[in-house]
Amino acid sequence: MKLDAKQMQAFLAVIENGNFEKAAEHLNVTPSAVSQRIHALEVSLGSSVVLRGRPCEPTEMGKKLMGYLRRATVLEDELLKDLAGDEKDCLRLVIGVNGDTLNTWFFPALAEVFISKNILLDIVVDDQDHTYALLERGQVIGCVGTRSVPMRGCFAERLGSVNYQLVATPAFRARWFAKGLTREAARKAPVFAYSRKDTLQSDYIQSRFGLLSDAFPSHYLPLPEARFQAIRHGLGYGMVPHMQARALLQSGDLVDLVPGHFSEVTLYWHAWALQSPRMEALSQHAVNAARRILDSKEK
Numbered sequence: 165m166k167l168d169a170k171q172m173q174a175f176l177a178v179i180e181n182g183n184f185e186k187a188a189e190h191l192n193v194t195p196s197a198v199s200q201r202i203h204a205l206e207v208s209l210g211s212s213v214v215l216r217g218r219p220c221e222p223t224e225m226g227k228k229l230m231g232y233l234r235r236a237t238v239l240e241d242e243l244l245k246d247l248a249g250d251e252k253d254c255l256r257l258v259i260g261v262n263g264d265t266l267n268t269w270f271f272p273a274l275a276e277v278f279i280s281k282n283i284l285l286d287i288v289v290d291d292q293d294h295t296y297a298l299l300e301r302g303q304v305i306g307c308v309g310t311r312s313v314p315m316r317g318c319f320a321e322r323l324g325s326v327n328y329q330l331v332a333t334p335a336f337r338a339r340w341f342a343k344g345l346t347r348e349a350a351r352k353a354p355v356f357a358y359s360r361k362d363t364l365q366s367d368y369i370q371s372r373f374g375l376l377s378d379a380f381p382s383h384y385l386p387l388p389e390a391r392f393q394a395i396r397h398g399l400g401y402g403m404v405p406h407m408q409a410r411a412l413l414q415s416g417d418l419v420d421l422v423p424g425h426f427s428e429v430t431l432y433w434h435a436w437a438l439q440s441p442r443m444e445a446l447s448q449h450a451v452n453a454a455r456r457i458l459d460s461k462e463k
Contacts, residue, residue, distance in 0.1 A: 168208070174201035175213055176233050179226070179302075182219030222301060230302020231317075231436070234258065238305060238440045255442050256284040260299060260307030262292035263358055263388035264326065265431065268407050270308075273453035274446070281442045289386075291361040292429065299434055305443065306435035308450075320432045321451045324458025327426040328364060331409050331418045332401035340401075345421050347373040354381040356391055356400035364403045368427060403427060431458070 177187035178198065188195040206212050213226035222230050241255055261270060266289065278285065288298055295309035299318065314320035332341075340353035350373050355365045366377040383400045385391040395402055396412065401421060412418040433454070435447050 168201075168205065171201045171205040171208075172229075172233060174198045175205055175226070175229065178202060178214055178220050179222055179230060184220070227301045231299075232302075234302050234305045235436050235438060238443060239438075241440075254282045254284045255440075256286055257306070257443060257446065258286040258288065258304045260288045260290060260295035260304040260309070262295060262308060263289055263386070263391075264405050264408075265292070265308050267388035267392070268326070268405050269454060269457045273457055274450055277446055277449040277453075281445055283442060283446065291358060292431065293363070294361055296434060305439075306433070306447065308431055308433060310429060310431060311434070312430070312432055314434060317438075318434055318436050320434050321447075323431040323433050323451060323454035325428045325430045326458060327406040327428055328403040329406055329409055329413075329426060330365075330368065330401065330421045331395065331404050331413070332421055333396065333398040334416065334419050336398045336401060337419050337421065341421065347375065350375060351380050354383055354400040356383045356385065356395050356402035358386050358388070358391060359384055364427060364429070368403065 173191065174187065174197075177190045178184055181187045181190055184195045184198050184202075188198045191198065202214055206214075209225060209229075211225040212223050213229055215221045215223055215226075238255070238257065266287070277283070288295075288304055290298060292308070292310045295304075295307040296311040296315070298304045299307045300315055308323065312320060312322070330345075336353075341349050343349065350369055355369070357365055363377070366382075369375050369380065370377070383394065385394060391402070392404060392408060394400065395404065396417065404418075406426065409418055413420060431454070433447060433450050435443065439447065
């Protein structure tokens with residue numbers, strides 16, 4: 165059996181665009197043609213590759229196919245650029261990263277390699293506990309996440325740990341926690357989370373007070389810097405990386421609601437074992453640079 169290029173192209177377009185109609189527009193063909201190519205692909209593989217929904221998603225077989233296509237595309241692009249002899253040609257890499265990583269150490273650690281290797285970033289942002297699923301579904305070719313065990317055909321390297329502190333403004337503490345962070349106060353004070361996937365705050369509150377996530381009010385804001393600004397302006401309290409909150413804690417603009425307590429989150433770099441030269445350089449640089457920053461005493 166040999167994979168058909170047009171069928172692969174149609175499959176990738178359906179998953180990336182979410183439905184057959186948009187995939188057809190992207191490929192400049194009819195939806196019927198896209199459907200026929202997907203059907204022919206599924207017949208040749210003996211298995212379905214697309215879950216027809218809103219949006220369309222890959223099946224388990226489709227996830228394996230997506231992973232292969234992502235890697236194959238990067239390898240082919242980089243080979244063609246090398247053969248053309250133009251080292252300044254940019255290469256696009258799709259990477260899964262959590263919001264706090266982007267907002268703290270990611271660019272200080274990796275800007276140099278992005279620039280020197282002419283890498284175009286295509287970042288997919290998700291909670292650190294869920295970026296692994298992006299790699300598993302073939303949506304990215306590398307990710308930063310909390311899972312320590314690599315997927316088959318991939319590797320996982322420890323990057324270091326991020327210390328989180330439960331912070332708020334002095335005015336917020338005076339209003340909601342005048343008698344301290346008690347169970348009764350925690351039931352009423354609004355928490356600020358990124359999304360319903362973000363369980364860092366709720367896990368701590370449950371472990372300390374036995375309160376489930378629906379037992380207290382929560383704001384949700386998926387933008388890391390905007391969420392931090394909302395906490396700074398007193399809309400809620402939440403877990404914030406120490407490296408982000410340190411200066412404001414020292415100035416008194418923020419206060420530590422549980423002095424001396426840190427919630428430690430260990431991060432790992434996941435990528436496919438077979439990588440393009442530029443992806444390999446990124447992986448090596450990411451691991452080394454992140455360890456220098458995250459394992460420092462000032463993190």
